[in-house]
Amino acid sequence: MITRSTAVAANLEGPIHRIVFSPKGVLVHSHATDELSLFENESPVELHFEEYLGHEKGIHYNAGFSNADYSEDSRFRLVNLRGSYKSIPADLFRIAGYASEVISWRRNFQFCGACGTKTERVPHERAMKCTSCGLMAYPRISPAIIVAITKGDSILLAHNIHFPENQYSTLAGFIDPGESAEEAVDREIFEEVGIKVKNIRYVSSQPWPFPDSLMLGYTAEYDAGEIVPDGVEITDARWFTKEDLVNVTIPGKQAVARTLIETVFGPIDRD
Ligand SMILES: [Zn+2]
Structure with missing residues (x-):
């Protein structure tokens, strides 16, 4: 490290x-x-x-x-x-x-977001400071939740409209201002696929630099409702057993989504 x-x-x-x-x-x-x-x-x-x-x-x-x-x-x-x-x-x-x-x-952050003046690098702190009004700009980190939802021996994976064809992953979304991570899990899942979950448990976190997310990984259990993809971000969502995964592309070993999938299913022997 x-x-x-x-x-x-x-x-x-x-x-x-x-x-x-x-x-x-x-x-x-x-x-x-x-x-x-x-x-x-x-x-x-x-x-x-x-x-x-x-x-x-x-x-x-x-x-x-x-x-x-x-x-x-x-x-x-x-x-x-x-x-x-x-x-x-x-x-x-x-x-x-x-x-x-x-x-x-x-x-x-080369220019101040408040007054538009050029900023300068603060020598002993990772910050850019406005030379006119003094506003400080620190590296932006955007917290997001990512969740493996389980139902019996299956996991819910979804195809996002931005994914390559046949790629499936766990659901994810940004945390809104004024919202806890657990509230974001509850809201994002309902918005994206229309189901309710219970027993939301934190697993681990990982920076995801595209461009500046901090992914907070959770597991949750299916509680109620039928899967209805929102059709905007999520175009398909299904329950997969471990055996079903051979038919689709899943996130690589570096991704927290993969960690979550392996938290549920155990190690998966492929890239
Ligand atoms: Zn300024």
């Missing part, structure tokens, strides 16, 4: 590995064979800004952002973290996701 730091990097001893973001994706050397690999020491391109992430096993990690378009640059290929998360080792994905959230924050 990375030892975090919110200070701007300065006088670091030892190797530095950099992950470099651009508007169209993460830069990777075109000759790199792994899906994602970091740059050692110097950044290969000029950076618009950079953030120190922390260190792990004697290596420092930095995240940088370059505003240029590298889509036609033969030195690099561009990686979409969301599209390739299943192919990235867990340790590297964790650092890349952390970096992605920090870079999003720096990009999105």
Whole structure:
């Protein structure tokens, strides 16, 4: 686990590995064979800004952002973290996701949301401060709930309109202002598939950097009602036994949805 730091990097001893973001994706050397690999020491391109992430096993990690378009640059290929998360080792994905959230924050809070003045980086705190009115902008973390609903030996999985064809996952949704996580579980499930649940239990949480969610994982038991997909976000929802899962694509090992599915069914031997 990375030892975090919110200070701007300065006088670091030892190797530095950099992950470099651009508007169209993460830069990777075109000759790199792994899906994602970091740059050692110097950044290969000029950076618009950079953030120190922390260190792990004697290596420092930095995240940088370059505003240029590298889509036609033969030195690099561009990686979409969301599209390739299943192919990235867990340790590297964790650092890349952390970096992605920090870079999003720096990009999105360059100007004050209240008065429009340029902000500046606070030296010893991960915050951007307005140079006119003093408003502080911290990295945004958006809490969301995700739930494995069980009924006998089955679990409810749904197809979201944004998923690739035949992909099914547990239900999820953002927590509203003024709402507890458990209330959000109750509301989201009813809105998305029209059923009521009981015995809502917290399992574990996981950051999900697309772009800045913190997924709070729950299990719940079916209580009442018939499944009626909302037709807007959810186009299909069904009960699946463990055996039924071979017919559909499910979330990869890195996803908290997968953890929840395996909490119910035990380990599933596939990607
Ligand atoms: Zn301001």
